[in-house]
Amino acid sequence: MKERDELDRCDCNVIHEDVVNAVREKMPSEENLYDLAELFKVFGDTTRVKILWALDEAEMCVCDLAVLLNMTQSAISHQLRVLKQARLVKYRKEGKIVYYSLDDEHIKNIFDQGLIHINEKHWRGV
Amino acid sequence: MKERDELDRCDCNVIHEDVVNAVREKMPSEENLYDLAELFKVFGDTTRVKILWALDEAEMCVCDLAVLLNMTQSAISHQLRVLKQARLVKYRKEGKIVYYSLDDEHIKNIFDQGLIHINEKHWRGV
DNA sequence: TTAACACTTGAACAATTATTTATATTTATA
DNA sequence: TATAAATATAAATAATTGTTCAAGTGTTAA
Numbered sequence: 378m379k380e381r382d383e384l385d386r387c388d389c390n391v392i393h394e395d396v397v398n399a400v401r402e403k404m405p406s407e408e409n410l411y412d413l414a415e416l417f418k419v420f421g422d423t424t425r426v427k428i429l430w431a432l433d434e435a436e437m438c439v440c441d442l443a444v445l446l447n448m449t450q451s452a453i454s455h456q457l458r459v460l461k462q463a464r465l466v467k468y469r470k471e472g473k474i475v476y477y478s479l480d481d482e483h484i485k486n487i488f489d490q491g492l493i494h495i496n497e498k499h500w501r502g503v
Numbered sequence: 504m505k506e507r508d509e510l511d512r513c514d515c516n517v518i519h520e521d522v523v524n525a526v527r528e529k530m531p532s533e534e535n536l537y538d539l540a541e542l543f544k545v546f547g548d549t550t551r552v553k554i555l556w557a558l559d560e561a562e563m564c565v566c567d568l569a570v571l572l573n574m575t576q577s578a579i580s581h582q583l584r585v586l587k588q589a590r591l592v593k594y595r596k597e598g599k600i601v602y603y604s605l606d607d608e609h610i611k612n613i614f615d616q617g618l619i620h621i622n623e624k625h626w627r628g629v
Numbered sequence: 630t631t632a633a634c635a636c637t638t639g640a641a642c643a644a645t646t647a648t649t650t651a652t653a654t655t656t657a658t659a
Numbered sequence: 660t661a662t663a664a665a666t667a668t669a670a671a672t673a674a675t676t677g678t679t680c681a682a683g684t685g686t687t688a689a
Contacts, residue, residue, distance in 0.1 A: 387566040387576075387665065389600055397567050400560045410552050412621050413614065418547030422677075423540040430536065434526045439636060440513040441523050450513075452678055454637055464624045473635045473686045474515055481623075483616050488539065490613045495538045497607075498590040513635065548647075565666060578648055580667055599656045599665045 419463045420487070424448065424456050429484055432466060436478040545589045546613070550574065550582050555610055558592060562604040 390397065404410075419425060427446050431437060439457065443450045457477060460466040467480040516523065530536075545551060553572050557563060565583065569576045583603060586592040593606040 389564055389566050389665075390570050393564065393567050396561050396563065397571050400557050400563070401571055403560055404553070404556060409618070409621070410556065411549050413617050414547055414549040414552045416617050416621060417543050417552075421540055421544030421547040423537050424677080426536050426540045426543075427530070430530060431526050434529055435522050437522065437526070438515055438519065440515050440634095441519050444516050445523050445527055449679070450636070451638085451680080454635095455677075458637085464620075470686095475636065481620055483620050487613060487616045487620075490609050490616065491539050491542050492535070494590075494607055494609050494613075495535070495542060515635075550647080566664095575649070576666070577650080577668085581647075584667080596656095601666065 416463060419459060419465065420491075422456070424452070425460060426488075428453070428456060428460065429465065429479070430488070432477055432479050433485055436476050438474045438476050440474075442477070542589065545585060545591065548582070550578070551586060552614075554579070554582060554586065555591065555605065556614070558603055558605050559611055562602050564600045564602050566600075568603070 420429075424446065428442055431442060431445055437445070439450055439453055442448075442453045442457075446453065457466060457468075461468070465479070465481050465484060466477050468475050468477045470476075546555075550572065554568055557568060557571055563571070565576055565579050568574075568579045568583075572579065583592065583594075587594070591605070591607050591610060592603050594601050594603045596602075
């Protein structure tokens with residue numbers, strides 16, 4: 378029975394061993410990289426991107442978002458739950474209406490960086 | 504049979520109509536928001552985040568990445584394909600070895616913004 | 630108290646996706 | 660030319676996920 382290491386190791390690793398080890402030492406913790414991926418997973422959905430974009434413009438209630446995005450209140454509510462858990466939105470209750478707003482000033486920055494990438498790649502021709 | 508609009512519209516929309524309409528006008532195109540979500544979807548996987556982070560440190564071949572991340576060459580190759588399609592990495596061939604490297608200077612910026620969010624939320628207590 | 634409203638939640642379903650396994654391709658070497 | 664090395668790819672599987680549907684809160688108003 379072969380070991381994992383033995384299975385995947387190939388000759389070029391001997392040549393590149395120093396490089397690989399140097400990178401390994403500089404790598405952030407497993408936990409940090411996991412959290413980072415989890416955060417981007419939240420941004421990786423059209424509905425949530427739209428919600429965040431909308432909330433960056435104005436505070437809105439669930440029903441407003443449902444009409445704006447032409448979706449079910451339930452679907453919006455489910456996604457707001459995800460955004461809440463990721464600490465990206467906060468809310469305040471006013472009677473039976475729940476108003477949501479952004480809970481992070483970096484969202485616009487992250488979006489802008491993303492758009493820069495998209496636009497750059499676009500005029501380079503896809 | 505009720506219409507979609509009629510189904511989801513609720514009383515508060517009448518009050519918030521102006522706000523919702525204003526936001527609707529300012530919203531980026533459907534296509535832009537879709538592309539943005541697609542980009543973040545690529546960042547939303549631990550393996551890909553690790554690969555990008557590693558390639559930001561040094562150019563590496565598929566085999567190096569497999570050893571570094573303790574994963575199958577096949578798995579790495581599959582993810583590199585995704586990153587290639589998203590124009591986040593580029594490659595050069597040297598004999599039978601294929602060296603991959605970053606194809607975008609904004610990746611580090613996006614990661615940093617993400618980490619700022621994570622760390623901020625962390626000391627606020629989860 | 631009852632009914633309507635705004636919203637939340639849980640289960641079910643369809644769709645997507647990351648990894649594995651096995652096979653194919655390309656290049657270097659014996 | 661035959662073999663091995665480095666990588667790519669195709670199909671299969673398991674796991675995750677977004678939306679819908681139905682039922683459930685909690686708040687307001689009649």
